[in-house]
Amino acid sequence: MVMSSALLTDHYELTMLQAALGSGAARRRAVFEVFARHLPGGRRYGVVAGTGRFLDALADFRFGEAELAFLRDNRVVNDETLDFLASYRFQGDVYGYREGECYFPGSPIMVVDGTFAEAVLLETLILSILNHDSAIASAASRMVHAAGSRPIIEMGSRRTHELAAVAAARAAYLAGFSSTSNLMAGSMYGVPTAGTSAHAFTLLHSSEYDAFQAQIDSLGADTTLLVDTYDVAKGVRTAVELAGPELGAVRIDSGDLAVVAREVRQMLDSLGATGTRIVVTSDLDEYAIAALAAAPVDGYGVGTSVVTGSGVPTAAMVYKLVAREDADGALWPVAKKSVGKPSRGGRKTAFRALENGVATAELVTCSPGAAAPDGARPLLHQLVRGGEIVGREPLEAARERHRAAVAELPVLAHQLSQGDAVIPTVFS
Known part of the structure; x- marks a missing residue:
């Protein structure tokens, strides 16, 4: 029904x-x-x-x-x-x-x-x-640009209303996120889904070794292991010992992410796991993602910030x-x-003015049915x-x-500092 x-x-x-x-x-x-x-x-x-x-x-x-x-x-x-x-x-x-x-x-x-x-x-x-x-979507777009070519998983379902979580996953994917942890969004809208494991899974087992082994046995060596439940260095060594150099990824969810990511990258490379990716989470937003641009990070997981519009809900x-x-x-x-x-009264028609492929203005007219101006x-x-x-x-x-x-917007559109709209809206 x-x-x-x-x-x-x-x-x-x-x-x-x-x-x-x-x-x-x-x-x-x-x-x-x-x-x-x-x-x-x-x-x-x-x-x-x-x-x-x-x-x-x-x-x-x-x-x-x-x-x-x-x-x-x-x-x-x-x-x-x-x-x-x-x-x-x-x-x-x-x-x-x-x-x-x-x-x-x-x-x-x-x-x-x-x-x-x-x-x-x-x-x-x-x-x-x-x-x-x-x-x-507006917040997610900023995060995607800050991430560059690195993928972002939307994982904010536990931080908002259950139905809002589905809509948020859809909007974030529209704006460029690579996947979501929300299965309903996958079912309803075809958004790719992804998920790893929580600290609870590690704590459930007698040791981190046993937890990692159970996950690898179930999901294969290409899985993503959460390595910061106890000690990150030990977690990385255990992960590579069990999965070998084919380990898919490790996830870091705490600490100074830039510093820890560099240490983990060095450790993975020294252990021969040069292809193992590093995924970071922990209250990320567009500013934190931008700050990690130089860090050896391969992907991000964003939760609270994206489902709350990064402070602008x-x-x-x-x-x-x-x-x-x-x-x-x-x-x-x-x-x-x-x-x-x-x-402003009157039924509107709108056009995006472009010059050499770059947006220069939003043209709004009260002449329904008006033809697009040249270059718009x-x-x-x-x-x-x-x-x-x-x-x-x-x-x-x-x-x-x-x-x-987004590709046709001026470069200033991607500044994270507060400012005015990147192009003017011109009414006629």
Whole structure:
């Protein structure tokens, strides 16, 4: 049985729906836009992620008997609104930046065009998914760049909500992580999975020798052995003694990782295990990874930092009405004028301006259907047409798109220090 996503929303959306049904405005055409006023954490670019998850959730956005009974029993809405919800199906259009694309302040990341009644109900669903996944992907992208060609395993499931862990693994992989420890992400999204063992496995056995032997007997010499439960030097010697020079990798999870990694590399080489890789873990983030650039490390495992957006757990995206139909059927721009929280009215079209393959500006215009300027590429693509989902794509396509999008950013995009967006957003 498919679980409905219809109650993954806020009460106030149904409050507005009921009032709009009463006033007759509910069926007016309305255009909502998702954008971020700024890039949180002083970052230079953001990464769009979660679009595929939103499309899946939209397909399941139905008010069945259980959902309607909850709303009725708790007097959330009146009978007229319940009747509307019973037959609710989104029949509008959705346009958006593709997953993996980079975005900047003011980028119209998603545009929802339908009746007010249809579109207002999607605010929380869209924002909860895009804000979470884009925050994870934005942090993961920085980590991937800091790691260079070295792979990163996402291993943060034990540091967040169980369902958020699955979404985070997907977003991190989209942004360039090589694998995840989360099996549900592997099952649902095809993310490659990987795992070694914990200190508990070593402590379970009478000795480190016995623990390593058990793991090698089960998984072969190419396994990864955790060598810092007791004494790292002794652990490395025992690992090579048992597995031989074919030992796949050792993992270090404590201490001064740069110093320990050098010592371990020297020891492995002296024991003939020149091909044995070194994987490091222990509260890594993009800054720690960058600091290890010169260390003889072959891979990283990142947990807490990636699933919490490396200190920025939301992308600060908002969902605002930017155009509405008037009594004569014309579409008029509308904008919020609140101090500190302004919005720009009008339905947008966006392009990425490029010069010699390098991004120079985000061009946003209120001329729907405008052709791409010379040297620019369009950013908004249709995801839903007349209620039919048309924008699904493989996760690998988003992963490849992200590689290409990051490659066209100016070099300054990859500075880890706080700063402004690497390219300006130009409105016209």
